[in-house]
Amino acid sequence: MADEGLRASRLERLALPLGGSLxxxxxxxxxxxxxxxxxxxxxxxxxxxxLLDERFKLARxxxxxxxxxxxxxxxxxxxxxxxxIGKEQRLRLRMFDASGELLADSFALAPPSFAFDDxxxxxxxxxxARWTDNAVNFAVGAPTAPPHVEPADGDTEGFPEVTxxxxxxxxxxxxxxxxxxxxxxxxxxxxxxxxxxLLTTRNAVDITQSVRSARTQLLTVIALAMFLSTVLSxxxxxxxxxxxxxxxxxxxxxxxxxxxxxxxxxxxxxxxEIGVLARAVSDMTGTLRHRIDAVESFAxxxxxxxxxxxxxxxxxxxxxPKVKDEKLRAQLIEVAAHDVQRIDRLVSDISExxxxxxxxxxxxxxxxxxxxxxxxxxxAREERGLDHGRTVALSTAGGPFVVMGVALRLERIASNLxxxxxxxxxxxxxxxxxxxxxxxxxxxxxNDHGPGIPLEKREHVFRRFHSDRxxxxxxxxxxxxxxxxxxxxxxxxxxxxxxEDRANGAPGARFVLDLPGVx
Numbered sequence: 001m002a003d004e005g006l007r008a009s010r011l012e013r014l015a016l017p018l019g020g021s022l023x024x025x026x027x028x029x030x031x032x033x034x035x036x037x038x039x040x041x042x043x044x045x046x047x048x049x050x051l052l053d054e055r056f057k058l059a060r061x062x063x064x065x066x067x068x069x070x071x072x073x074x075x076x077x078x079x080x081x082x083x084x085i086g087k088e089q090r091l092r093l094r095m096f097d098a099s100g101e102l103l104a105d106s107f108a109l110a111p112p113s114f115a116f117d118d119x120x121x122x123x124x125x126x127x128x129a130r131w132t133d134n135a136v137n138f139a140v141g142a143p144t145a146p147p148h149v150e151p152a153d154g155d156t157e158g159f160p161e162v163t164x165x166x167x168x169x170x171x172x173x174x175x176x177x178x179x180x181x182x183x184x185x186x187x188x189x190x191x192x193x194x195x196x197x198l199l200t201t202r203n204a205v206d207i208t209q210s211v212r213s214a215r216t217q218l219l220t221v222i223a224l225a226m227f228l229s230t231v232l233s234x235x236x237x238x239x240x241x242x243x244x245x246x247x248x249x250x251x252x253x254x255x256x257x258x259x260x261x262x263x264x265x266x267x268x269x270x271x272x273e274i275g276v277l278a279r280a281v282s283d284m285t286g287t288l289r290h291r292i293d294a295v296e297s298f299a300x301x302x303x304x305x306x307x308x309x310x311x312x313x314x315x316x317x318x319x320x321p322k323v324k325d326e327k328l329r330a331q332l333i334e335v336a337a338h339d340v341q342r343i344d345r346l347v348s349d350i351s352e353x354x355x356x357x358x359x360x361x362x363x364x365x366x367x368x369x370x371x372x373x374x375x376x377x378x379x380a381r382e383e384r385g386l387d388h389g390r391t392v393a394l395s396t397a398g399g400p401f402v403v404m405g406v407a408l409r410l411e412r413i414a415s416n417l418x419x420x421x422x423x424x425x426x427x428x429x430x431x432x433x434x435x436x437x438x439x440x441x442x443x444x445x446x447n448d449h450g451p452g453i454p455l456e457k458r459e460h461v462f463r464r465f466h467s468d469r470x471x472x473x474x475x476x477x478x479x480x481x482x483x484x485x486x487x488x489x490x491x492x493x494x495x496x497x498x499x500e501d502r503a504n505g506a507p508g509a510r511f512v513l514d515l516p517g518v519x
Contacts, residue, residue, distance in 0.1 A: 098195030424450025
C-alpha cells in the first residue's frame with residue numbers, strides 16, 4: 001500500500017507540475033476581491049483626515065471666539081473665562097504676552113480638564129489596538145505627527161505656532177501626537193492689539209476611537225470574508241480539483257500501460273461537467289484499450305495468416321532442387337507462384353485494412369450519389385469480366401440517393417459485396433442490387449441466390465480473416481478481409497453494414513448498407 005501511495009504521489013507530481021495547482025489558483029482568485037475590500041483601509045484613512053479637517057476648523061473657531069472673549073477683559077476676568085472654557089470644552093488654555101512669556105494657564109488656575117493616557121499603564125488590548133493603528137497607518141502611508149512635548153519653562157519655544165500667530169496676525173494650527181498615539185491639536189490665535197497670544201490644546205481622543213472603530217469593523221469583515229473564502233475555496237477544491245486529480249492519477253496509470261486493471265472513475269453520482277468529463281475519459285480509455293486489444297489481435301492474426309503461405313512457399317522452394325521430374329517441378333513452381341500471389345494479396349489487404357480509419361479521418365467528405373456509383377461500378381465490372389458469367393441487376397426506389405463520403409471507399413464497399421455475392425451465386429445466377437430512400441437514410445441491398453448465412457454466423461463473416469468460402473473455389477483466392485474492410489468503411493461514414501434474411505423466404509443472403517442521406 002505504501003508503494004502504491006508513493007507511486008501515485010510521483011505520478012501526480014508528474015501530471016501536475018510545480019505552480020500548476022488549481023487549489024492555489026482558486027484561493028488566489030477568491031482572495032482578489034478581499035484584497036480590493038482591504039482597499040477600504042484607504043477609505044478609513046480618508047475618513048480620519050476628514051475628521052481632522054473638521055476638528056481643525058472647530059479648533060480655529062473655538063480659539064478665535066475665546067481670544068475675542070479674552071480681549072480687553074481684566075486679568076481676573078480672563079482667568080475666570082479660561083477656567084470656564086477649559087472645563088466646558090475639555091481644553092487647556094494658555095496666554096502668552098508679546099515677548100512669549102506665559103501669563104496664565106488654565107491647568108494651573110484649576111484642576112486639568114484632561115490628562116494624556118500613559119501607554120505603559122494601559123492594558124494589553126490597548127497596546128494591541130495601538131500596534132494595529134500603527135500598522136494600518138504604515139500600510140496606507142498616513143503621515144506621522146511629531147510627539148507632543150511640554151516645554152519645561154513654559155515658554156513658547158516648543159510651540160512655533162504661537163510665534164507664527166503673533167508675527168502673522170492670524171490663527172495657526174499644529175497637529176502632534178500624544179504618548180498614547182492620539183492626536184493633539186494646538187491652536188494659537190492673536191488676542192487684542194497688545195501682541196498677546198492664546199494657545200488652546202485639545203487631546204482629540206474621540207477621533208482615534210472613531211477611526212479605530214471603523215477600522216475594527218472593516219478588519220473584522222475582511223477577516224470573516226477571508227475565512228469564508230478560504231473555506232469555500234477548499235470546499236471547491238475538494239469537489240472539483242480532487243476529482244480531477246483522481247482522473248489524472250488514473251489516466252497516468254493507464255498511459256503507462258502497466259496496470260490494465262486500472263479503472264478510470266466514472267463518477268456517475270455527479271451530473272455536472274466534472275461527471276461528464278469523467279465518463280468521457282472513462283469511455284475514451286475503454287475505446288483506446290479496445291483498439292489496443294484489436295491491434296494486438298490483428299497483429300497476431302496477420303502473423304498467423306502470413307505464416308501459412310510462407311510455410312508452403314518454403315516447402316516448395318526447398319523441395320524444388322531435389323525434384324527431377326519436370327511435371328512435378330512445374331507443379332511446385334505453380335504452388336510457389338500461388339503462395340507469392342496469396343502473400344501479396346494478404347499484404348495489400350492488410351495494409352488497406354490498417355490505414356482505412358486514418359485515411360477516412362483525414363479525407364474530405366463530398367456528396368456521392370450511391371445509385372450512380374453502383375451503376376458505374378456494375379458497368380466497369382461487366383467490361384472487365386469480373387462477374388464470371390453472373391448478372392448484377394440494379395433497381396432504385398425513391399430518391400435522392402446522395403450521401404456525404406469518400407467515393408473510392410464507398411465503391412470499395414460495393415465491390416467487396418459484389419465479389420462476395422458472385423462467389424456464392426450459381427454459375428448463371430443473378431445478383432440483385434436495390435437502392436432506396438428511407439427517411440433521412442440511404443439503404444443499399446445486395447442479394448444473392450447462394451446458400452445464405454445462418455443466423456449464428458452472421459457476425460462472424462465480418463471478422464478479419466474469416467474464410468468460409470464455396471467448395472468449388474480455389475484455396476487462397478481471398479484474404480478474409482473483404483467484409484471486415486467494408487464494415488469498417490461503412491462505420492467510418494456514420495453508417496452500418498449487416499446481414500438479413502431475404503424477403504419472402506427466398507434462398508441466399510442479403511447484405512444491407514445503411515448510410516445517412518443528404519437532402
